[in-house]
Amino acid sequence: MSHHVIKPIVRDVMTKELITITPDLTVRQAKELMRTKEISGVPVVDQDKMLLGIISVADIFRAMEEDNLDAEVAKIMTKNPVFLSEYDTVGQALSACRQYKFHRFPVLDDQKKIVGILTAGDIVARLSQILKIDQVEDDVEKKGPVDFTSHYIEYPIPGNNFERAGEAASTIKRIMTKLGMAPSVIRSAAIAAYEAEMNVVIHANQGLLTAVITPRDVTISVSDTGPGIEEISKAMKPGYSTAPDRVREMGFGAGMGLPNIKKSADEFSIESTPQGTILVIKIFAK
């Protein structure tokens, strides 16, 4: 992929500003913490910073479905999670990402104490910094596809934050451009992500956008923590909108969001309950 020879280790790329929780917190408290800190997963540790487990947005969603919000975190966390050593190479970390299909690893030191957390996003951010590939060049389309197997992006979307609306979609677009994907595929993905992101900003409390980019396809999922869509069939109808007027002043809220997403996607699914909505959008790189 590059002619630079670098072997960064996990310690170089991990997030060191660590947010952890203890197992005696309630799931509700953990959920609030993740919402206010805009993170999608948090390690659970004891008094000596020894790792006990990890809790993710998926765990929270499950707890909500099972009406377990007041249970202790210890009850619903994933115990004995896979972890990395701070001296593992980034290459090893990437292969762990591929092997375990999840994208957040606690990082431990020699004494097995937690010293950081590593997400696929950290690796992408740090590597693009090291390789100076975060400036998108005009002629990038001519270079053809970059050699890669899978690329993971995770982006929290704060509800009601109109200042930042569009950043998640712009990030997806920038990374796909860097990866040398076809312009038509980038465009569809960016439009679908942007509309989905606007929906979260307009209607939801808090959301998370993830994208898995491979040379064959792009899968974008956008989940939020409610309040859900009352009638999906109505929301799918062009022109149907429940958005407030101040959203219309920004040129949105015209009831075209979901229809536009469906038009851009090759595969599209939507599920909604009062606890949250999950959109999954798939676009094939024809």
Add this chain to the structure above:
Amino acid sequence: MTLLEVRKVLNATCVTGHSLDVIVVKTACGADLMSDVLSHDKEKTILLTGLIHPQVIRTATIIDIVCVVFVRGKVPDQDIIDLAEKNNIPILCTRYPLYEACGLLYNAGLGVISDEPSRY
């Protein structure tokens, strides 16, 4: 048509730093609804709009709009201009209202690319 010709037809001013003579456009889209803009699927498009908001620039960035024209004598705030500069999108401002600005460009040869009406 180049952006320089667009500027002449609309008697517009350019509020960003761009060389208008080297940027080619093929068609245009006139709308105040950003969702309508997002369903526009032609390349090398300029966007004419009466909506002054940073989301106009974000929308333009998402679908590679080559230039934004603000109509009806509206002038964008500096934060919008800064966002456009950052994303390398030229901004033109014209006194013509939306309908007239679109008509003038159409008349000058900036038509639609396909005869097929858009799906929505």
